[in-house]
Amino acid sequence: MRQLRFSWREITGKCQPACKHCYADSRGAAHFGLEVSGQPVLGWRDRSIAASADGPRGRCWLRVVCEELGWAQGDHALTGNADADALDTLPKPRLPGMYEWTEGEWRRQRAEVMTPLPRxxxxxxxxxxxxxxxxxxxxxxxxxxxxxxxxxxxxxxxxxxxxxxxxxxxxxxxxxxxxxxxxxxxxxxxxxxxxxxxxxxxxxxxxxxxx
Structure with a gap:
């Protein structure tokens, strides 16, 4: 077994979306008037977290994705679901709402509300x-x-x-x-x-x- 000689720690005072408590109380949920009701699911490399939620229009799916400011720019940054929403004739969820905000000077975050699939x-x-x-x-x-x-x-x-x-x-x-x-x-x-x-x-x- 190799001895660990170096460890990098980043102290920001902020949680990532992978923190389920901060996710439930995130700006995204508050912006859309949603209450997280399902068990959160972590995405690729914990860059996103999603769960079912309840709001004024009923049950939906709330996803919050984050990216460092240096990468959260350009034509396709954080826009995968938004770009896919243009394909409105395919059998897929719709994206009726999006909301973005910046956490200090370190991360850009986007909340996406998607319609559920009864399947x-x-x-x-x-x-x-x-x-x-x-x-x-x-x-x-x-x-x-x-x-x-x-x-x-x-x-x-x-x-x-x-x-x-x-x-x-x-x-x-x-x-x-x-x-x-x-x-x-x-x-x-x-x-x-x-x-x-x-x-x-x-x-x-x-x-x-x-x-």
Whole structure:
């Protein structure tokens, strides 16, 4: 076992959204007049936290995401769900409300209110544990939704030619392998079974799952 020789601690006097107590009493919940009622779910690297909430318009899903000020800028910073909301014909949650604020001089935070999906994930894991009981109509709807998404123009980029080259060269080092992408389409970018529900509904990521 290696001895730990250095440890970095950042003392800010502020909580991150991963603090469930601060999340329940956050500016986002107060701004929309919501009371958190469900168990909070942490997102990727604890950058976001979300839970079901109750408010004037009934049950909804409240998500709070944070980012350092240096990264919370540009065309696509903190805007994943907002950009996806423009795809209003796809089977997915809607985003009726957003609110942003700055915590001192260190973080930018955004609260997002999303409509719930009266459905359950199929299954609630990244990979299917076995055969799934989904009829042909469900698969047809999924294919139709993904085809519609493929034809949607976007400026957001998940993988480009440079990243493809890096991954191919890392996997086949010394082999001189090349892969040239000739056709690009808009895709989910991180689609897993936990992101899909029955009846059909698609969410952006696991922490955005408003069931």
């Amino acid at each position: 359950s994930p199929c299954p609630a894991t990244d990979a299917a544990p076995g055969p799934l009981d989904l009829d042909d109509g469900w698969w047809q709807k999924l294919r139709s939704a993904l085809q519609q998404l493929a034809g949607t123009p976007t400026r957001r980029v998940s993988v480009d030619q440079e990243r493809v080259d890096l991954r191919v060269h890392a996997a086949f080092s010394g082999g001189g392998a090349t892969v040239s992408i000739r056709r690009w389409e808009t895709v989910h970018g991180d689609l897993r079974w936990a992101d899909i529900s029955d009846p059909l509904g698609i969410v952006n990521s696991v922490q955005d799952r408003p069931y």
